Amino acid sequence: MAGTFIDPAPSPLALLLLGREADSSSERGVECPGDLPPASDPDLIERAKRAKETLGERVFILGHHYQRDEVIQFADVTGDSFKLAQKAAAKPQAEFIVFCGVHFMAESADILTGENQQVILPDLAAGCSMADMAEITQVEQCWADLTEAGVAGVTIPITYMNSTAAIKAFTGRNGGSICTSSNAQRSLEWAFQQGEKVLFLPDQHLGRNTAVRDLGLSLEDCVVYNPNRPLGGLTKEQIQNAKVILWKGHCSVHGRFTPDCVDSVREKVPGITVIVHPECTYEVVEKADQVGSTEKIIAAIESAPPGSAWAIGTELNLVKRLALAHPDKEIVYLDKTVCFCSTMNRIDLPHLVWSLEQLATGNVVNQIKVDPETSHWARVALDRMLALPGLSATVD
Numbered sequence: 001m002a003g004t005f006i007d008p009a010p011s012p013l014a015l016l017l018l019g020r021e022a023d024s025s026s027e028r029g030v031e032c033p034g035d036l037p038p039a040s041d042p043d044l045i046e047r048a049k050r051a052k053e054t055l056g057e058r059v060f061i062l063g064h065h066y067q068r069d070e071v072i073q074f075a076d077v078t079g080d081s082f083k084l085a086q087k088a089a090a091k092p093q094a095e096f097i098v099f100c101g102v103h104f105m106a107e108s109a110d111i112l113t114g115e116n117q118q119v120i121l122p123d124l125a126a127g128c129s130m131a132d133m134a135e136i137t138q139v140e141q142c143w144a145d146l147t148e149a150g151v152a153g154v155t156i157p158i159t160y161m162n163s164t165a166a167i168k169a170f171t172g173r174n175g176g177s178i179c180t181s182s183n184a185q186r187s188l189e190w191a192f193q194q195g196e197k198v199l200f201l202p203d204q205h206l207g208r209n210t211a212v213r214d215l216g217l218s219l220e221d222c223v224v225y226n227p228n229r230p231l232g233g234l235t236k237e238q239i240q241n242a243k244v245i246l247w248k249g250h251c252s253v254h255g256r257f258t259p260d261c262v263d264s265v266r267e268k269v270p271g272i273t274v275i276v277h278p279e280c281t282y283e284v285v286e287k288a289d290q291v292g293s294t295e296k297i298i299a300a301i302e303s304a305p306p307g308s309a310w311a312i313g314t315e316l317n318l319v320k321r322l323a324l325a326h327p328d329k330e331i332v333y334l335d336k337t338v339c340f341c342s343t344m345n346r347i348d349l350p351h352l353v354w355s356l357e358q359l360a361t362g363n364v365v366n367q368i369k370v371d372p373e374t375s376h377w378a379r380v381a382l383d384r385m386l387a388l389p390g391l392s393a394t395v396d
């Protein structure tokens with residue numbers, strides 16, 4: 001008799017969806033070396049509190065703005081990736097830095113924190129699709145292509161924080177600087193004082209928005225280097241004529257907002273102010289009323305007058321929290337079909353509880369450690385950003 005066949009051995013994909021392993025062929029990291037508590041455990045909040053109390057000052061929990069509420073409630077500090085790494089570095093008594101964010105953020109925290117501090121990522125499969133769009137071998141091939149086109153010597157790499165430590169190190173070795181979404185303009189201006197061209201990694205939208213809107217370059221001054229095509233899909237002449245060579249990468253959340261979202265929300269709520277993150281496409285940013293980093297978006301909402309209406313184009317967890325915190329203002333999400341950052345959301349309460357309890361029993365799990373050579377050159381690139389004239393010591 002035919003019946004339903006139930007495979008007794010769950011597939012790697014099924015385990016991945018359950019948050020118990022990592023698909024090593026598609027994602028960085030390894031499986032969690034232990035048993036995660038079930039998400040249905042009613043004691044999870046108490047368990048997290050107990051483990052955190054047991055660890056006391058030895059642990060410092062960082063919560064990225066895009067993180068789930070269930071995890072953010074345990075964060076000692078919230079912010080964007082660079083601010084969080086700086087906060088961890090300023091807390092040397094904390095030997096365990098639990099980063100509720102994604103892999104590249106934990107790498108940056110490891111680069112900036114002291115030797116005595118260990119950075120933990122509760123789920124090693126929490127990556128960033130944008131950072132993963134620039135592999136170091138691809139970037140080295142791009143540099144070889146620029147060398148062949150005769151322009152590498154006059155090109156300065158500028159790399160967004162949302163990149164692997166290896167790409168940051170490449171940037172440091174080749175005379176470039178890191179940037180955040182709030183200082184990209186200053187970084188590009190600096191780069192054009194050092195050389196004639198910029199290779200902007202890995203977010204083409206932040207690079208284009210900054211080059212065209214803030215520096216006054218034309219769209220034609222920018223070309224897009226596709227790492228999956230010979231010579232990036234460009235001719236030598238295109239590379240030689242370009243002022244900004246944009247890496248073909250994007251954020252899978254912010255890249256989904258469209259100009260139609262802006263038109264539609266304006267139709268529904270006349271007079272609404274549209275504010276978007278610069279990882280959105282050029283067309284969306286051009287249509288919006290305001291553009292800015294997550295910290296700038298938060299500041300804009302906090303200082304807005306009661307009764308004002310805002311449509312926000314950034315990650316949904318942050319927008320939800322802003323709406324809850326400001327019931328006197330009308331706050332809507334720019335597009336209801338755009339989802340949470342799925343990789344960021346892999347850090348859930350079971351993973352946080354598991355990692356804290358392991359640390360409380362003396363078992364260091366899921367440590368993110370950048371090798372000394374990579375760390376050194378990535379630090380060089382980060383220090384160049386911090387040395388940019390006109391930047392405050394804290395960079396949002």
Ligand code: SF4
Nearest residue numbers: 128129130251253341
């Ligand atoms: S929101 Fe975008 S850039 Fe940020 S972690 Fe998620 S995929 Fe990466």
